[in-house]
Amino acid sequence: MATESRVVTKGTARPTPGKPAGQGGFKSSPRYRTFVKYRFIVGFLAVPLALYAVLVVSPFVQTFYYALTDWTGYSSDFAMVGFDNFSKLFEDDLFWKSLQHNLVLLIGMPVLAIGMGLFFAFMLSAGGRHKHGEAATGVRGSKGYKILYFFPQVLSIAIVAVLWGNIYNPQGGLLNGVLDALGLSFLEQNWLGDPGIALLCVLAVMVWANVGFYIVLFSAAMGSIPKEIYEAALLDGASRVTTFFRVTLPLIRDNIQTAYVYAGIMALETSFAYVMIMTVNQGGPDHSTLVLPVYMYNKAFRDGQAGYATAVGVAMLIVTMIFAVLALSIGRRRDRLEF
DSSP states (O other): OHHHHHHHHHHSOOOOTTSOTTOOGGGGSHHHHHHHHHHHHHHHHHHHHHHHIIIIIHHHHHHHHHTTBOOOSSOSOOOBOTTHHHHHHHHOHHHHHHHHHHHHHHHHHHHHHHHHHHHHHHHHHHOSOOOTTOSOOOOTTHHHHHHHHHHHHHSOHHHHHHHHHHHTOTTTOHHHHHHHHTTOGGGOOOTTTOTTTHHHHHHHHHHHHHHHHHHHHHHHHHHTSOHHHHHHHHHTTOOHHHHIIIIIHHHTHHHHHHHHHHHHHHHHHHHHHHHHHHSTTTTOSTTTTOOHHHHHHIIIIISOOHHHHHHHHHHHHHHHHHHHHHHHHHTOOSSOOOO
16 A cells, blocks of 8 residues: 555656646746737837827828829829929929028038037036136026027027018118118118028028027036036146037037037928018029928929929938938047046
């Protein structure tokens, strides 16, 4: 009997510690736990991804589709024309003129706004007189200056455009009035009516409206730089100019790169409102301020060429992507500085 009891005991399968008897297979494998984890992630992201596909991806796909048609925008009837709209772009003088104006804004607005933003931010953060125990201090009243510089950001683009349109008014405008009061009447101009300077006047307004944002952005970046770095530079006899180029700029390089991409995209997007509101005949005089967004708008809603207008929109997308890639590539460096 004892022998039989031992035999039976040896032949009985013992349950694995920590695992209930009778369970096993796929549910007890690591692959099942991975499946459960990703099932939760997919279920959590399903609705946001669906909304993104419908509201963001779908309009992009439709834009490429309608760019291949002769759709007028006023009828549901249209025919596929292939790449004819894109072929017309290469022969369209107004398209190339608009693209040229956009490139001027694309380069000029970020360079001027970011350059002025860096200068004023450095003055507000480290341009003051050295106080006892502090290596770098801003000018007196720097907080008030930041609020003053940032004020244009509070105003909408439409208000800024209307305001500066009246300032540039050759008859009773503030700018010509100030020049006349200072005895500089020979400098008075028909600012927005002269094809030679109209685009530069629009560019000046865009810089004025955006420079305050970059002052605040760069002031925050400079404020995060440890004071010990400035102290070491001062002990080595570095001047403010040397400190700016050798210390401040390398340490906020990533902020400048991001700001430049953002400024370039803003220059492409907001140029529509400034040109539509401020300029003569919405792009004049003599198409001297015409930009791609305004040209696309005119083709779609004035000329009834929605298919061609979407081709212009695709060209704008390509220009924006090329600009972003170049800006990120040029600003990239391997020797990343950290503090």
